[in-house]
Amino acid sequence: MKKCAFLSMDSLEDFVCYDHLLNEPLARRGWQVREISWRAEQVDWNQFEAVIIRSPWDYQQDPNAFFKTLEDINRSSARLENKLELVEWNIDKTYLRDLEQQGIEIVPSLWRAKFDRQEWELFFEELGTDEIIIKPTISAGADDTYRLTREDKADYAEKLTAIFADRPFIVQPFMPNILSEGEFSLFYFGDSYSHTILKTPKKDDFRVQEEHGGRLQLVEPEKKLLATGQEILELIHPDPLYTRIDLVRTAQNTFALMELELIEPSLYFNMDPESPERFARVFDEWMN
Incomplete structure (x- = not known):
């Protein structure tokens, strides 16, 4: 059997994940799947033909450590998918x-290095909207994502100042x-x-x-x-x-x-019963 790892997180208890639906169609093509947390230490990535990034949904808590794991995998004989250079580009919403x-x-966007409450009205004016979304440029799962109106300044300005004191963020109009x-x-x-x-x-x-x-x-x-x-x-x-x-x-x-x-x-994969088979077929061809 060829070996493939799914890069995950320590526990998916609070999340909904459907990657197990790939196990059977991959097994029929000679692939044995093992799920490994990206935080796991002393993993010999050389034992796998491929490592597929699948559900490390807490990586935004420590992106530097996440990248160290990806770099370790990339230096091994295993193929990292998606590729490291794609991850490096895609991890920041820029x-x-x-x-x-x-x-x-794209949804109209403003980019800022840190939050300045003096810009509050400017966000709404530049985007021509009465509701905005503010979120980090590096985030996942809607973490630290806020939907705000002009009237929310008193309640949120201090909180946003603390969250984005040294953390780049993006401002977009809320799309009705x-x-x-x-x-x-x-x-x-x-x-x-x-x-x-x-x-x-x-x-x-x-x-x-x-x-x-x-x-x-x-x-x-x-x-x-x-x-x-x-x-x-x-x-x-x-x-x-x-x-x-x-x-x-x-x-x-x-x-x-x-x-x-x-x-x-x-x-x-739960939404389309044929999708696990499609993925397994493409992946098997991808690796050959």
Whole structure:
């Protein structure tokens, strides 16, 4: 049996993970899977043909240590997927600027190195909105993500000053279609499209993650949505083993990129029963 490791975290007890659905289709192709925490010490990565980054959903707590593990894997004989240079680019949301410069429509964004309460009104004015989202440029799972109005300054300015004292962040307008329609996630394995899901937040929330009560449904993507996803996919180099592209419909009926997930996205294998088989087939071909 060929050996493959799924890079995870110490405990997934508070998370929803579907990677176990890959075990059987991979086994049929001669792959034995082992789940290993990225924090585990003294791991001989040379024993694996491949290490796939899957569910290290606490890496943002110590990105330097996370990168040390990835560099150790990269120095071994195992193939790291997605590749280290993709992770280095994708881990900071400034990658959105790179894609925007290549013609991709993103959710309008302001970038700041630290929070200054004097800029509060400017955020709303520059973005032309009454509601904003503030989040770190390095984050996962909606950690330290805030939806705010102009009137929230008194309640949040001090808190945001502390959180972003030396931590870069991004400011975006809140996209109302997140509530009225939802956020689309398109999934690709290699250069092959797999499936699309629509994520909507629970009542009185804006976060679409399952851990925050978000609702999911498998949908058939319209042509414009697929075309936008394909345009983004073709700009990613080197080629990723897996890609998740999160898009939201704009007021102009276009699709704006919210996130390009190349590090540890949930691939929602539970939503499309054929998707684990697709992934296993692509991965097996990828490694040959």
